[in-house]
Structures are given as structure tokens and as C-alpha cells.
Amino acid sequence: MTSTTMDVTLDVPTGYWTRERKTGAVLTVLSLLGTVLFAMRAADGPARFFFGDTVQGASFAVNGKVGAIVFGLLAVAAAVTLLVTGKRYGLWVSLSLLAFVISAMCWLVSARNGSVPLSSLTAITIAAALPLIFGSLSGVLCERTGVVNVAIEGQLLTGAFLAALVGTVTGSWIAALVGAAIGGALISALLAVLSIKYVVDQVVAGIVLNAFALGLTGYLYEQLMQRNQSQFNNPDRLPTWSIPVLSDIPIVGPALFRGTILTYTAFILVIVVTVTLFRTRWGLRTRAVGEHPAAADTVGIRVLGLRYMNVLLAGLVAGFGGAYFSMMSATSFTKNITGGAGFIALAAMIFGRWHPVGAFLAALFFGFAGALSTLLRILGSEIPGEFLAMLPYVATILAVAGLVGRVRAPAADGKPYVKG
Numbered sequence: 001m002t003s004t005t006m007d008v009t010l011d012v013p014t015g016y017w018t019r020e021r022k023t024g025a026v027l028t029v030l031s032l033l034g035t036v037l038f039a040m041r042a043a044d045g046p047a048r049f050f051f052g053d054t055v056q057g058a059s060f061a062v063n064g065k066v067g068a069i070v071f072g073l074l075a076v077a078a079a080v081t082l083l084v085t086g087k088r089y090g091l092w093v094s095l096s097l098l099a100f101v102i103s104a105m106c107w108l109v110s111a112r113n114g115s116v117p118l119s120s121l122t123a124i125t126i127a128a129a130l131p132l133i134f135g136s137l138s139g140v141l142c143e144r145t146g147v148v149n150v151a152i153e154g155q156l157l158t159g160a161f162l163a164a165l166v167g168t169v170t171g172s173w174i175a176a177l178v179g180a181a182i183g184g185a186l187i188s189a190l191l192a193v194l195s196i197k198y199v200v201d202q203v204v205a206g207i208v209l210n211a212f213a214l215g216l217t218g219y220l221y222e223q224l225m226q227r228n229q230s231q232f233n234n235p236d237r238l239p240t241w242s243i244p245v246l247s248d249i250p251i252v253g254p255a256l257f258r259g260t261i262l263t264y265t266a267f268i269l270v271i272v273v274t275v276t277l278f279r280t281r282w283g284l285r286t287r288a289v290g291e292h293p294a295a296a297d298t299v300g301i302r303v304l305g306l307r308y309m310n311v312l313l314a315g316l317v318a319g320f321g322g323a324y325f326s327m328m329s330a331t332s333f334t335k336n337i338t339g340g341a342g343f344i345a346l347a348a349m350i351f352g353r354w355h356p357v358g359a360f361l362a363a364l365f366f367g368f369a370g371a372l373s374t375l376l377r378i379l380g381s382e383i384p385g386e387f388l389a390m391l392p393y394v395a396t397i398l399a400v401a402g403l404v405g406r407v408r409a410p411a412a413d414g415k416p417y418v419k420g
Contacts, residue, residue: 064110
């Protein structure tokens with residue numbers, strides 16, 4: 001008796017499961033689970049959203065259960081589209097995540113019979129994203145020139161410390177910002193010397209500098225600031241400036257056009273870094289050094305000099321982000337006030353694919369996670385706000401592990417260059 005064995009193969013082309021399709025599959029599963037959960041938990045009542053920054057004035061309402069289902073299905077549809085087509089990764093991921101978040105908000109707001117002032121939500125999002133924007137731009141400037149910047153946390157922390165100290169001693173918020181920039185540059189100078197001159201492993205150097213900044217600022221805080229708070233740790237809050245007419249635009253006006261100098265500087269820096277990095281001679285040389293330093297050297301580019309300059313410039317930028325913690329979110333410095341924001345900024349840079357605009361958008365996403373955490377606490381949600389607050393840190397781990405989207409760093413990133 002003879003048996004015939006038939007090989008059955010799936011008609012799936014080689015390389016079908018690309019990064020885009022894998023992401024689409026993961027988002028499809030998560031969106032389906034989320035839609036079911038949100039629909040089950042949402043109340044069959046209104047979820048009200050106000051256009052202003054208070055629960056008064058113009059508003060609109062949607063049925064919580066209907067909204068949770070409709071936006072949940074939109075999230076599923078966007079994820080399935082990415083899974084099937086494998087194209088336009090950023091578009092479909094953004095739409096899926098946005099619809100998913102709106103579905104969740106319909107559930108949360110309706111379940112607690114609450115209201116959400118959208119202008120306040122966007123303003124909190126921008127404020128929470130500010131240090132991440134400065135930190136991620138600092139990372140872009142460093143890594144585009146071939147130096148890994150794990151020391152963003154230390155740069156932010158030192159900037160926050162000197163902003164509080166200098167601002168209190170001088171009584172000037174302008175001097176405080178200068179002090180913050182110098183603080184970030186000091187850590188960057190150490191990073192440059194260790195990684196460029198002494199060819200120390202750049203990741204190790206960054207971790208060591210973070211620990212150094214944490215220990216130094218903590219020691220000085222205890223020995224100096226804590227003993228005389230009014231003389232050394234009482235800086236003025238940064239003044240808020242409103243742009244007439246534009247600041248009155250519903251939802252986005254207060255967030256974009258009613259802010260401090262850090263708010264406007266962050267937006268301007270995103271534009272300036274993008275234009276200079278991709279439209280100027282300096283940007284071309286920076287990218288050349290980050291991709292192929294030996295080839296750049298052969299055409300007369302001073303590889304090491306450019307790296308020193310960019311790393312110091314990155315420290316100045318990160319230092320401004322540090323000022324946010326001691327002059328915006330608070331008006332004093334405390335030990336470890338940054339709370340790991342530098343590592344989230346590092347993740348934003350990776351999510352943004354080492355591009356200033358991508359890093360900016362990723363920082364906004366993480367800022368929104370923080371704002372949503374605040375909203376949960378205000379609404380008294382059954383989900384602890386701390387659970388959502390940890391999501392940016394989970395995203396950091398996923399980004400570093402390379403599990404959320406395969407991204408390519410500049411070819412010479414982290415590789416020391418020794419001129420032969």
C-alpha cells in the first residue's frame with residue numbers, strides 16, 4: 001500500500017511580513033480588544049467635550065457607548081489597512097492610535113458622567129511635551145553627527161539645577177535660562193571629551209554622566225539649596241505671553257499661542273533644526289560625518305571638530321528643556337526633578353527616526369500620555385493614573401529594543417573616529 005505525501009505551502013511572497021504589516025497586525029489585535037472593552041464599559045449616556053479651557057461655553061456631546069464603538073472600529077479599520085497594504089506606515093499608525101484614544105476617552109468620560117475642556121487638555125499636552133522636545137532635538141543634533149547621546153537626562157537635570165540657582169541669585173529669568181543652557185553644555189562637554197577624545201564607549205559614558213549629574217545636583221541641593229531655600233532655590237516663574245487673536249482659537253489657541261518663551265522657542269527650534277540639517281552646508285556636513293566620517297574627512301571636513309561643536313550645541317538645547325522643570329512645572333529645584341524625562345526624549349528621537357519633525361511629533365505623543373494620565377486622576381477613573389503614566393517608559397524600552405518599528409540610526413552613530 002503506497003501513501004503519497006503532499007507538501008502544502010502557503011502562497012505568501014517572501015518578505016511579506018514587513019515591519020509595516022507586523023505593526024498593522026499588532027494594532028489590529030489591540031484595537032479589537034480595546035473596542036470590545038471600551039464598548040462594554042462605556043455608559044449609554046453623553047460624553048461632553050468643551051472647546052474652551054473650562055467646563056463652560058461651547059461644547060459638543062456624543063453618546064459614550066456609540067462613540068467608543070465607532071472610533072474603536074475606525075482604529076481597527078486603519079490598522080487593517082496597514083496590515084493589508086503595508087504602505088503609508090506613519091499615516092495609518094497615527095490614525096489608528098488617534099481613533100483608539102478617542103474611543104477610550106468616550107468610555108472614560110461617559111462612565112464618570114464627566115466633561116473634558118479640550119483647550120486645557122491640549123495645553124497640558126504641549127507643556128508636558130516641552131522638555132521632551134528639547135531633549136529629543138538634543139539627541140538628533142548629537143546622533144546625526146555620530147555621537148550617541150544617552151546623557152540627555154543628565155543635561156536636563158543639570159539645566160534645571162542651574163536655572164533654579166542662577167534665577168534665584170540674579171532675580172532674572174533671562175539669566176536663569178542662560179544658566180540652564182550652560183548646565184546642559186557642561187554635561188555635553190564631558191560627553192564630547194570622553195567619547196571623542198578618549199574614545200570611551202558612548203553609551204557607557206552617557207550612563208555615567210547621568211549618574212554623575214544626579215549625584216552632583218543632589219549633593220548641592222542638600223548642602224546649599226535645602227539649607228537656604230529663599231536665597232538659592234526660589235526662581236521666578238517664566239512669564240506667559242499671549243498672541244492676540246491667535247490665542248483665542250478654540251482648542252489649539254491657548255496651547256500654541258499662550259505660552260512662555262520656552263514654548264515658542266521649542267517650536268522655532270524644530271523648524272530651525274529641520275531647515276539647517278537638510279538645507280544648509282552645515283547640515284550636509286553633519287549628516288556626512290554621521291554616515292561616513294572617513295569619506296567626509298577626505299573632502300576636507302573636520303570630523304572631530306564638527307562633532308565637538310554639535311555635541312556642545314546639543315547640550316545647550318537640552319539645558320533649555322531642563323529650565324522647564326524648575327521654572328514652569330515648579331518654581332524650585334528638587335532632587336531628580338526630571339524623573340527620567342531624558343530617557344523618554346531618547347525614545348522620542350528613535351520613534352522620530354532621528355528627524356527633528358518626527359522627534360517633535362513623538363514628544364507630543366508622550367506629552368499627551370501624561371496629559372491623559374492627569375485627566376484620569378481628575379475624572380477619578382477606575383484605572384490608576386499611574387498606570388497610564390508609565391506607558392512612556394514602556395515605549396522607551398520597546399524603542400530601544402527595536403520592537404516597535406525597525407529604524408536605522410546614522411551609520412556611524414556610536415562609532416568613534418580615529419584619524420589614520
